[in-house]
Amino acid sequence: MKLFRFLLLTAGISLMCLITMAARGEVIFTNLVSFTGTNGDFPGASPYSGLVMGADGNLYGTTSQGGSNNLGTVFQLTPGAAFTSLFSFNGTNGATPYAALTPGNGGFLYGTTFAGGVSNWGTIFLITTNGAFTNLFSFTGTNNPWQGSSPAAALVADGAGNFYGTADFGGTTNPLYLNASTLLGYGYGTVFELITNKTVTAPVLFGGTNGAYPSGGLALAKDGNFYGTTRWGGNGLTGNFSGYGTIFRMSPDGTLTNFYKFTGGDGGFIYAGLVQGGDGWLYGAAFQGGSVGNGTLFKISTNGDFVPLHSFGYFESATPYAGMMEGGDGNLYGTTYGNANYGNYGSVFQLTPAGAFTNLVSFNSANGYHPAGVLVQGPDNNFYGTTSSGGANGLGTIFRLSIPMPAVFQAITLTNDAATLTWSAVAGQFYQSQYSTNLTQTDWKIVLGTKNIIATNGIMTTTDTNAAGSPQRFYRVVLFP
Numbered sequence: 001m002k003l004f005r006f007l008l009l010t011a012g013i014s015l016m017c018l019i020t021m022a023a024r025g026e027v028i029f030t031n032l033v034s035f036t037g038t039n040g041d042f043p044g045a046s047p048y049s050g051l052v053m054g055a056d057g058n059l060y061g062t063t064s065q066g067g068s069n070n071l072g073t074v075f076q077l078t079p080g081a082a083f084t085s086l087f088s089f090n091g092t093n094g095a096t097p098y099a100a101l102t103p104g105n106g107g108f109l110y111g112t113t114f115a116g117g118v119s120n121w122g123t124i125f126l127i128t129t130n131g132a133f134t135n136l137f138s139f140t141g142t143n144n145p146w147q148g149s150s151p152a153a154a155l156v157a158d159g160a161g162n163f164y165g166t167a168d169f170g171g172t173t174n175p176l177y178l179n180a181s182t183l184l185g186y187g188y189g190t191v192f193e194l195i196t197n198k199t200v201t202a203p204v205l206f207g208g209t210n211g212a213y214p215s216g217g218l219a220l221a222k223d224g225n226f227y228g229t230t231r232w233g234g235n236g237l238t239g240n241f242s243g244y245g246t247i248f249r250m251s252p253d254g255t256l257t258n259f260y261k262f263t264g265g266d267g268g269f270i271y272a273g274l275v276q277g278g279d280g281w282l283y284g285a286a287f288q289g290g291s292v293g294n295g296t297l298f299k300i301s302t303n304g305d306f307v308p309l310h311s312f313g314y315f316e317s318a319t320p321y322a323g324m325m326e327g328g329d330g331n332l333y334g335t336t337y338g339n340a341n342y343g344n345y346g347s348v349f350q351l352t353p354a355g356a357f358t359n360l361v362s363f364n365s366a367n368g369y370h371p372a373g374v375l376v377q378g379p380d381n382n383f384y385g386t387t388s389s390g391g392a393n394g395l396g397t398i399f400r401l402s403i404p405m406p407a408v409f410q411a412i413t414l415t416n417d418a419a420t421l422t423w424s425a426v427a428g429q430f431y432q433s434q435y436s437t438n439l440t441q442t443d444w445k446i447v448l449g450t451k452n453i454i455a456t457n458g459i460m461t462t463t464d465t466n467a468a469g470s471p472q473r474f475y476r477v478v479l480f481p
Contacts, residue, residue, distance in 0.1 A: 025404030025429045025479045027360050031367050032081045033398040034391035037066045043085045044073040045395035047386040049100035049154070050322065050373030051077070055107045056129055059376070059384055060086075062097040062111060066395065071095040071116065074109075074127055077398060079380065086131035091116045093135045094123035099217070100154040100373060101127075102163065110163055110194075112151040121149035122167070124194055137200050139167065146171065147202045148190035153217035153273060155194070156226070158252070163194040164226060166214035171205035188212035188233065191226070191250055203254025208233050210258045211246035216273030216323060218250070219282065223302055226250040227282055229270040234261035244268035244289060247282075247300060259304040264289050266308055267296035272323035274300075275332075275374075279353055281307075283332050285320035294318030295336070297351055309355035312336070317347035317362055321372045324351065328381060328424070329405045335371035335385065338363065345369030346387065348401060361401060365390050368397035380427035381405065381458040402428035407477040410459065419467035421447075423477055425455035430480040433462045437470045444476065452480055 035044045045066030051059040059077040067073035067088030072095060074087040089095050095116030101109040108126045117123035117138030124137040139149045148167025155163040171187035189212060191204035206212055211230030218226040227249050234243040244262035247270075251257075262268050267286025274282040281299040290296040290311035295318050297310040312318035317338045324334035331350050338346035345363040348371070363369040368387030375385045383401040391397035404426065411422040421433055430452045434444040450462045467473060 025426075026481045027404070028402035028428050029361050029367065030400045030402075030428075031391065031397055032077070032400055033083055034368075034393050035063060035066060035395040035397065036393055037395055038068065038070050040393075042083055043067050043088070044075055045070075046388050047396050047398070048098045048372040048388050050386060051376050051384050051398070052101050052103060052109070052154075053376060053378065054103060054109065054129055057379065058129065059378070060101050060109055060129070061373075061386060061398070062099070062101065063396065064096050064098055064114075064388075072097045072113065074101070074111070074131070074133075076129065077384075079378065081400075083398075087127060087133050089113060089116060091120075093117070093133065094125055095120075098152040102155040102157060104157060104163070105161065110155050110157075112153070112155065112165060114150050114152050114168075121170075122151050124151070124155070124163075124165075124200070126197070136197055137194065139170065146190070146205070147200050148192050149186065151192075152215050156218045156220050158220065161196050164191065164218050164220075165194070166191055166217060166228060167202075168213050168215055171202065171207075189214045189230070191218070191228070191254075191256075204248075204250055204256045206230060206233065208243070210234075210256065211248055212243065215271045219274045219276055221276050221282065221302060222280065224252060225302070226252075227274050227276075227302070229273060229284060231269055231271060234258075245270040245286070247274070247284070249302070260300060260306055262286065262289065266290070266306065267298060271321050272374075275324055275326060277326050277332065277353060278330060281353070283309075283324050283326075283351075285323060285334060287319050287321060287337070295320050297324070297332075297334070297355075297357070299353070307355075309351060310357045317344035317359070321370075322374045325375050325377070327377055327383070327403075327405070333375050333377075333383060333403075335373075335375065337370050337372060345390065346371045348375070348383075348385070350403070360403065363387060363390065365394075367391070368399060375401075379458050380455075381425065382427050402426055404429055404479055407431065407460075407479065409477075412475075414467060417465065417468035419464045419473070419475075420461060421464070421475055421477075422459060422461045425458060425460040427455050427457050430454050431460060432478045432480060433464075433475060434478060435464065435473045435475050437473060439474055447475075 044063030094113030121139040148170035188206040190202040212233030213231040234246040247260040268289030294312035321337040348361040369390040
């Protein structure tokens with residue numbers, strides 16, 4: 001077992017804390033909300049986006065349907081799982097939000113809708129944490145297609161008060177049809193910029209060979225550039241829906257560099273955006289492609305070095321629709337959308353930076369299915385997410401996932417004869433603090449009063465009132481199932 005240690009000398013007593021790298025515990029799944037549609041306790045339906053943490057410590061999200069007009073909602077969830085529906089879209093101010101919200105300065109939350117607005121091609125809006133709503137911009141489709149239309153991804157802030165996003169369509173006046181009677185939109189999509197809440201410009205217009213239909217959002221990397229994906233386009237473009245998708249870089253001045261094109265075997269049809277890990281790599285997920293066509297997980301450097309990490313097999317819950325996020329333990333966490341025709345309804349997984357894959361939770365119709373949004377880790381170190389379908393009413397859910405993680409000591413203080421230990425924890429998991437006076441012995445004693453205590457938030461504190469009873473003490477925290 002690997003151990004980390006640090007030494008604190010005070011009042012002539014030697015105190016050493018040790019933390020294990022191997023967590024025991026168990027994964028605990030809790031269904032917090034089952035959406036009820038147009039009314040009921042939890043109005044809203046079919047959330048296709050993940051949750052975000054607001055500056056006030058509450059979680060916020062959107063549903064693509066439900067609410068007063070069945071055109072989608074914005075909602076709030078407190079750490080205690082109290083749910084409040086903040087806003088219902090009515091079409092004129094937007095409709096069908098597929099994207100997660102983005103926190104901005106002043107506690108505002110920014111978002112997009114896929115439809116609605118002046119020309120029914122989507123909107124950009126901001127909303128306060130108490131539900132005060134402002135429609136900032138309406139995409140105008142055929143009248144002014146250059147800015148894009150039908151945004152489906154969250155915005156990203158550049159730190160200067162500007163926001164960047166992707167529009168699924170737009171960029172040219174060429175109509176794109178799903179079939180003879182169904183108009184999808186105009187053009188292959190754009191990257192757009194919202195400048196200080198007033199003006200929208202499109203520094204990037206996709207043309208097919210450099211990518212098409214950017215459904216995923218942008219990632220602002222440490223090098224100051226934006227990175228993103230396109231759902232189609234790239235190699236083998238012969239029509240509206242050809243090519244396997246691309247990865248691109250956009251500099252702050254709007255210069256586009258397309259530095260990776262998928263070929264199918266490495267993945268294809270990317271709905272998800274990228275996330276940059278603490279190691280500097282960009283991590284992503286492909287909805288299809290790979291060894292059997294069920295999707296892949298990968299990482300790519302900002303220089304374009306591509307590394308495949310996992311190819312979903314026949315018997316796995318596959319087809320990841322959403323991107324991944326980096327947890328506090330340095331691992332990546334994500335979801336698969338699943339395929340009910342093959343008896344799977346989606347899952348939550350863990351991926352190490354080296355590519356070790358672990359399935360953590362498999363969904364079913366009762367606890368929700370088809371998760372389509374990115375997970376978020378709360379201050380209690382639990383993970384929160386949504387499913388677009390299933391639950392008690394079949395309209396989607398919000399869930400919490402408690403995943404065992406190694407404890408990390410934050411502080412140790414000695415006051416008189418008492419040693420106070422503080423460490424990071426995962427709410428819902430059971431911990432025990434132990435001590436020994438000699439590391440050559442295997443006999444660890446439980447600190448009085450700390451036998452199997454349950455964490456209620458992300459930090460735990462215990463006190464050893466007999467710390468001065470021996471010239472030295474070694475401490476460790478054990479995570480129990």
